[in-house]
Amino acid sequence: MSVRAFLPKPVPREAIAHLLEVASRAPSGTNTQPWKVYVLQGASRNKLVDKVCAAHDAGRADPALAAARKPAYDYYPTNWVSPYIDRRRENGWGLYGLLGITKGDKDKMHAQHQRNFRFFDAPVGIMVTIDKVLGRGSLVDCGMFLQNLMVAARGHGLDTCPQAAWVDYTDIVLPHVGAGDNEMLVCGLSLGYADPADKVNTFHTPREPVANFTTWLE
Incomplete structure (x- = not known):
């Protein structure tokens, strides 16, 4: 699950390195291993x-600034259709309802969205990039790498939240981490110890039953 509230408890560098080593066993097309990882802690994170x-905040004050932002790639569709838009709305309003954020409450919506850019208070932020020369298949490879990382984290008592929100700020993120001009930001990831007392972590998204997305052929 995606954890959206973390404790300030630090995560040892050795533990992070071990998780990344485990994650690196993810399969990739012809073993290209396209992922590149930047780990932010302490001052660099802050x-x-x-x-x-x-x-x-500037984008909210001046919508033209927000509109001018170009994401690293098209994570979401330009035109939403059912059932995807329905699931998206269910997810968004389910979370906002839990947090007491009502439709039209732009201040609270903005603050909650900004929690992404605070890594939900996790002490560790991770940015994953790939080389722009690579094809779309490398995004699949990165997905498997990230899943390995997230599952391994749970095995060590840690939690994560993968975040596409960062791709809108690639022009800030990439120079900050020292990425090259040839790199594309895939996503960010929050890593740390979940705060069990925060009600946001009681939010669990629903899943379609297997029968709805599977066709059996014999």
Whole structure:
């Protein structure tokens, strides 16, 4: 599950390195291993949070600034259709309802969205990139790498939240982490110890039954 509230408890560097080593066993097309990882802790994490939160606030104050932002790639469709838009709405209003955020409450919506750019208070932020020369299949490879990382984290008592929200701020993120011009930001990831007392972590998204997405052929 995606955890959206973390404790300030630090995560040892050795533990993170071990998780990344486990994740690196993910399969990839012809063993290209396209992922590149940047781990942010301490001052580097906090400075990125300040930069992106400032840009997020500026975009709200001036919608033209927000509209001018170009995501690293099209994570979401340009035109939403059912059933995907229905699931998206169910997810969004389910979360907002739990948090007491009503439709039209733009202040609270903005603040909640900005929690992404604070890594939900997790002490570790991770950015994953790939080389722009690679094809779309490398995004599948990165997905398997990330899943390995997230499952391994749970095995060590840690939690995560994969975040596509960061791709809108690639112009800030990539220079901050020292990425090259040839790199494309795939996503960010929050890593740490879940806060069990925060009600946001009681939110569990529904899943379609197997019968709805599977065709059996004999």
